[in-house]
Amino acid sequence: MHCAVIGAGIIGLSIGWELARSGYQVTVIDPAPATGATHAAAGMLAAVTEFHYQERELLHLSVPAAAAWPQWAQAVETASGRSTGFEACGTLVVAADAADRADLSVLAEAQRAVGLGIGELGTAAAREIEPLLAPRLAGAFHAPADARTDPRRTAEALVAALESEPGVAFYRQRATAVVQGERGPTVQTVSADGELAEIEADEVIVATGTGRIGEHGAPGEGLTGLPAILRLPVRPVFGDVLRLRPTATAPRPAGSTVRALVSGQRVYILPRRDGEVIVGATEREDDQAGVSVEGVHRLLRDALRVMPALAHYELVELTARARPSTPDHLPLLGRIGPGLIAATGFHRHGVLLSVAAAAAVRTLLAPAPEATAPRSPPTILDPTHLASFDPWRFS
């Protein structure tokens, strides 16, 4: 069975590799793999501290995904011979003022109510875990189970793992249309030079993130040919992300991911082992693809409030990318037609949920006939939970 995956962000790459190691023939189609949201993402694998009110259904994906990540990262590293940057690190959540602490306290209670592991710690104990925290904070919580990965390295490792599979083809071209034929769907592509190609498949998985999905039959940049009455309301929520490096004399954080609420605004500080510190992220719906002056100012201000030593760091990279978001902040994950599956709309959770997306797509497919001995472990998802993510729910 041949599966064509349109889009090679972390979602498409993960689906492609999961299918390849489960015995399917796989073609991945993307003119520039891992250059969208994956390129900006910090890589928090934070089923606990990413949980917010009204996103309860997400737990059906996020909790099994978080549980599966250590093994998944290990498998990707073994297959590719590369590091993913996966680290079990825990998250400290700190409050700048009393109102922030009250907010975080209620949120932590909601997180505990759904079974997530987070406890109030006190600021002195938090500073024992992370001595670079500002002395004047109003509260601190700890979610020891949260982990993180490095999305850029993970994507590189997934590309390497995919390319080492015999049944995998990589098309670095843009998919323009999915055409339904008698024998199944065909993906039409165009190269940078304007060369056209057609890829016949048994199943097509649309993992385009914020890549535009065109109106049915309409010409233009977007992917056409999806069912005419289907609405996939993915909108871009832009995020600014900063990358810092320590100067020779600057102190380095101990290693926990730090999330903070500073006068009601969220900021995270994610220190990597090599010294890089990622500070993010804004959530802008202003349709401005460039890095926002206001966004950078706000992130620096709040990060310095929480970890003053970052003042002495070098600001080496500013990145803005769009997250693919939906009206209910839940992904669009499921079958959209014969031979057609959607896996997009993962909003802020794409890196964490990439594993769940891969597992979900596998459960939606007929078992690969040629898979006499698949190397993939049993699926991590209960398929009955996928109903909440039905891509048809807005149509």
Added chain:
Amino acid sequence: MHCAVIGAGIIGLSIGWELARSGYQVTVIDPAPATGATHAAAGMLAAVTEFHYQERELLHLSVPAAAAWPQWAQAVETASGRSTGFEACGTLVVAADAADRADLSVLAEAQRAVGLGIGELGTAAAREIEPLLAPRLAGAFHAPADARTDPRRTAEALVAALESEPGVAFYRQRATAVVQGERGPTVQTVSADGELAEIEADEVIVATGTGRIGEHGAPGEGLTGLPAILRLPVRPVFGDVLRLRPTATAPRPAGSTVRALVSGQRVYILPRRDGEVIVGATEREDDQAGVSVEGVHRLLRDALRVMPALAHYELVELTARARPSTPDHLPLLGRIGPGLIAATGFHRHGVLLSVAAAAAVRTLLAPAPEATAPRSPPTILDPTHLASFDPWRFS
């Protein structure tokens, strides 16, 4: 007469072109022209508002330089066929709070006392000139004579003007030593591939900015061969400079350069005609060549305090470069030996004073014998005023 200019920042390029159009044979030596401080500089030509206490001698250079700039820019544009970005724009100087206004008021008085044209304006009148100024400011002053240029375009135009001169050679190599021979000095150079060359000259002009000057005879990266007892105490003062671009819907400033004092910290906002807005600049002596987190935060905070609409701009470039500074903040400009002239240490004033540096070097040289009809206008400098800038004053 053959002059070799070591260093092709805006100082070396201006000297080279002034000498070339005055009838000298010129060789300019730099592995990467205009990539140092010139690349970061905003290009304020602000003899008035750059004047500070204890820098009175600088007026002997800055006032004639400011007066000469319009004609100089015109001549460079004519010779190169390129725009320099020169604009007569005036400077608004604004105070964020009452203490800032008191500071600026005393400074304006000192500026007027030495004959510079600056007057208190009031914030309402300032907002008539620049409607994007924040409503809540404590004071405003106006220096209508200040101008500006675009250092990157000016340097490109100077390179083009130089390359169009028949008597000019451009060596994109690194100068390693000046060797005194019987017939005059020789500059030794090395290319990126390690190829060595020697350039004989009648006069060598050292315009290396913060490019390292090595100890006499010592090996290493710096330029060697200068007089052994000469001290040229140039130290790097790093500056962070931000470049912003308006989004499609963001309002654009009217056009004056805006300088501000915000709780005692200086910031400038320089809007170019093409929409680019430059925000600068920190002054760091921390020996960190990279862009400073603290610096960017401070500049954004203070610029947004003065011109809130910049929040909606895109942050397109962060640049940090070192200014070549001296203990008394005056340049090192004069003869340092037979056939040897120094022109460096211009600190924050390099772009404005490039014209003065060019004129000064011309006055230090014997007239070019082949210059039957030099195309350069009479020198703008009174040579008796060069004594304050004697490069030997620290030796």
